[in-house]
Amino acid sequence: MNQLLTLQEAAERLRICERSLRAFVDAGEIAYIDLARPHSKRRRMVFDPADLEAFATERRRKACPSSSGKTPRISGMNSAFKALDFAALRASRAAERQKLPSESAKPKPRGR
Structure with a gap:
């Protein structure tokens, strides 16, 4: 068995702080x-x-060549969605509510 390392020694070996190691x-x-x-x-x-060493090996990464360079911007709209005018939509819904008879205007049946 190798010599065991304390928390501080292990953090120094990994070149991270003790809080990160914890x-x-x-x-x-x-x-x-x-x-x-x-x-x-x-x-x-x-x-x-x-x-x-196993932790360091597992965390080792190699930069992907496809993501290392800048990619050209894609322009144009591919979306089939329409832009909504929320203020107009809200106004039309409020107008519809005013056209409907209100529930309070109906006479309530009285029970005897």
Whole structure:
């Protein structure tokens, strides 16, 4: 087994801050060994260098050649939707509501 690294040493090896390392641990992206007592509330994390290397390898990215250059802008409208004039639509709906007889104008039946 390799020599285990503390939280600070592991963060330095990955060149990230301790807070970021804790976030990766909490997300389950980096494995750790907990050396705390069984019923302790605090974790005492140490890291295997092999786990850190696996994390770094998994996160390694290569720039995609198709996305590295600028693409020409596409112009023109391909949409079949019409532009709406919301103010005119609202006014027409209000006019329709005024044309309909209101519910309060109808006489209510009285029960005896």
